[in-house]
Amino acid sequence: MKALILSCCLIMLIMSSVHSQSDDASLDPYVNETVAQRDARMEWFRVARFGMFIHWGVYSVPAGTHKGKQIDGLGEWIMAKGAIPMKEYQPYAKEFNPVKYDPEAWVQLAKEAGMKYIIITSKHHDGFALFDSKVSEWDIMDASPYGKDLIAPLAEACKKNGIKLGLYYSQAQDWNQGGSARGNSKRKWDPEQEHDMDDYIKNIAVPQVKEILTQYKPAILWWDTPRKMNDERAEQFLPLLKLVPGIIHNNRLGGKYKGDISTPEQHIPGTGLPGDWESCMTMNKTWGFKSYDHNWKSTETLIQNLVDIASKGGNYLLNVGPTAEGLIPEPSIERLKNIGAWMEENSESIYGTSASPCRTPAWGRITTLTKGKNTTLYLNVFDWSKNGTIFIPITNKVKSCNLLVDKSQKFKTKTDAQGTTISLAGKAPNSISSVIVLKINGTPIVSDADKIKQNEDGSILLPAQKSIINNVIGSHVVYNKKKDCIDQWSNARATVDWDFSVNKAESYTISMRIASEEESTIELIIAGQTIHVKILPTGGLNTYKTVNVGKVDIDKAGDYSLHIKPTRDKWKPINLQSIQLLPK
Template sequence: MTCIAILAATAVWSIPTSASVPSPDPYANETPQQRDARMQWWRQARFGMFIHWGVYSVPAGVYQGKQIPGIGEWIMFNAKIPVAEYKQFARQFNPVRYDPEQWVLLAKEAGMRYIVITSKHHDGFALFDSSASDWDVVDATPYGKDLLAPLAQACQRHGIKLGFYYSQAQDWTNPGGGVCGQKWDKIQEGDMDQYIRNVAVPQVRELLTKYGPIAILWWDTPCGMTRQMADQLISLLALQPWIIHNNRLGGGYSGDTETPEQYIPATGLGDRDFEVCMTMNDTWGYKSYDNNWKSTQTLVRNLVDIASKGGNYLLNVGPTSEGLIPEPSVQRLKEIGAWMRVNGQAIYGTTASPFKRLPWGRCTKKINPDGVILYLHVFDWPADGMLQVPGLKSQIRSATLLADGRRLEVQQGQKGPIIRLPADPPDRISSTVMLEIQGPILVEQPPLQQAADGTLALPAIEAITHGRQLRYEQGQQRDCLGFWTDPQDWAHWDVEVTKPGTFQVTVQVAGLAQSRLQIAAAGQSLSVTCPATGDYGRFEQMEAGMITISMPGKATITAKPIAEGWQPVNLRSITLKPL
């Protein structure tokens, strides 16, 4: 991934350095106020384009007539293609249809505020003219021209910030480069310290000095990186005052942003800025046969969900070797852009929702000098036209439908304000109601509610845990109750039942060995066998049986280990579905 972020900085200050403990990190002694100022544009942007492009777009997922499993840009690694043979693909990399102006305008039309492009991915191939290696687009391909310079110019013309992805450690072609795993070609052997000094450091210096203002440096996969290696690279950030970099450099540096990949953190990441990077299909680099495209609805709702947790969305495109962004990507970006033109103010510059959950969608907020604005993103438009905002105690000054500016009636309900909506939503993917709040935000978190069809969903994040070890685990292939080593630990969920009845109970569990859980509610209990799934991140859904909750009102559902033969289990969710 390579991305150049163009930052039109109008003012730069000198960040103080410590005389007693010198650090190569130019931000080592940055004050919170200075950091907030540096991060301001990024927090305002909320939406960016990731571009994965390189020689791997030539084989496009196919080697020696076989489709190679895995993501497209890892084909050299996954198929263990010899270096000399892989380099032959560069002779077919001739992006004569590359139009950086069109790419930038597409990103802008989609509502994206910045672009990050892979200047050099793990195969070591550089999309720019590098004096540190001839394994680049100018020296190794028939195209023979720098691909980053015209993109940087187009970004500057159209007010889009540019960032570069740079694979600083993994390099499967230049001798001495790192590999996350075993090397497979003797040409790859060499000294990694020498590789860092002679290839990585000079190339990062080129990226930060040849293309104008750069807003982001996006490191990746720090396999083999030592503190000494990382020191040489982080010091180069001083060449671009105010540049932002992520948490993947290695050597103990945390960077400015966390980078959840292909998943959305369930509760955000606390006080850490984060950027969720995701593909539109199942690959980053182009694969000719990957047509598993996410719907526009999924992509828009991902954007909303991420913004509601205080993060940015870096959405990927993988151009072909001719330089074309695949048409399904173009179509989805245009459709996202149509949604953003109406609802963008509910995304740009917003911060995380004050609500732990909302049964119909998500919320983002803005704090202004004259008060707070809540943007209610309604995914599930209420059939009766009554939108309840559970737990909101603040006074609402006004409620407006963002699509057309229509004022909406607000009345106070028993569980929170109720907003009267028109019969049909302006947008079936997500429609926005804007609430202007008088005074501070006051929210009282209500218990879990039944869905419209009566289903009770009990996700791990909502559990109240009891004991020494059991706790919520966040992350890809997690989002579960984990560390359940002690059979005395247990969890419960408080719920409000409005539609009593008999429910089919299912659980999502994972573990290395078979174990048993007891699920209980309303004086009844069920024993469910949790199978050995082979991995703590490989979840299976198991039926536990039926439970009857005969009375409306508050109820408690518990999950407890059956001590005999107990083996650790990860529990992602319990679902009660009405029969």
């Protein structure tokens, strides 16, 4: 009898498992996808490397100002940041009349910039739909004087010009139609926003996602945000993906669903991310149009961001925020055309490339293209030294080395057991990034020449130049070559790492070469040990002092990492030149 009961239980367990797997398969169209199938589906995205993000909606009418007051924060968040009641916000839709909207011109601009896809906000957090929604009157057709679908002509222009179309959809936040934000007391600013999120998901969000997938067949569905999206809520959206076979979706749906691409926002991960990823970033400080945000990034920064992201295996999704009339701001147009001029000559070093085989060099960035048994390394040189040299720790035999824009201009190379040295000559062909094409035999063989190793006296020097800076949203910590330091470390959310090797077990004292104006606190993590460090003022951000910060016991030889993590509520800006470990 016991055996019979055990057998029945086992059968029920197996049936339950099969049923669960079947359910998952019926929900997620890619749950049983093979590696080859995924590679085929993701191929265009990996080749593209560069896309345009468009944040556009009713929020472009107030353009950052409500009742004569400039509202802090992002332009598209004005309703929440300004605590604007629905009855005051919704009338802005009556002024949203983009009569100067020219989708063909937008697509042509993206194409001229070298972008391969466009993602536009079909509905942002304020809930206003840029398309003709049959489940809501809070849309372009019913709530605005324009009265015409904004997505359809853009989709047509994209198709005509060979540009992939992606649609952003805010599935969890909807400040006018019962989304989740009002469930958070910090963002409950209007009693009229009381809601039932499950009712909203069922009757607004899911039907609208079905509408946009059915009508426009986008190549990407860009979810945002996963706030309060548990498994049950997220699973209501998954079957809809089957409406567009091969569609890519990101990691912001919520629940346990990770999507196809990671989406770091407003920063570039220090060493990239595993799998497919895309850094979305603004040209100034806001996504949606804000009339008084003139903090424009330079063309140099934008191009070098593109190169940096490609060198780490990611895509660059660069934003524009059109006006309420439907015009892309002139500073955005100017920068996109400048990027396009660079891409016209150098896009070969971006499209279809993969991450650098070695760590980030101080002189620029490296992208990789593999064909058969041969590899092409594109050396994007930011810092071109006339009659100088650049070095990469690659020991393969060099087949050829020439300038991308002029194949007749060749460069001398020397390869040994440590790597390859390229001799530069003349002036930089491009002041922002000059590309050298280095072709080698076989798969790149990386030496340990660039690895931080222990010196003969047992000391270990970790210079700022070889640090790995991990920026997060809102932080822009950088290595400043002129100052030879980690500079602008004012954001406590940014962290810094070094990788190094140790020859033998030893106890070490740790010192930091720092400059600071005020007292700060950090955590220094090494070999499984955490050291809490109080940094005292040195006399200013240009006044450096060497400060002993503690000791660490390393019990065996091998590879290690040192991680610095600021204490968030006790952090003030510092500049950091180096860290040194000295044997006791």
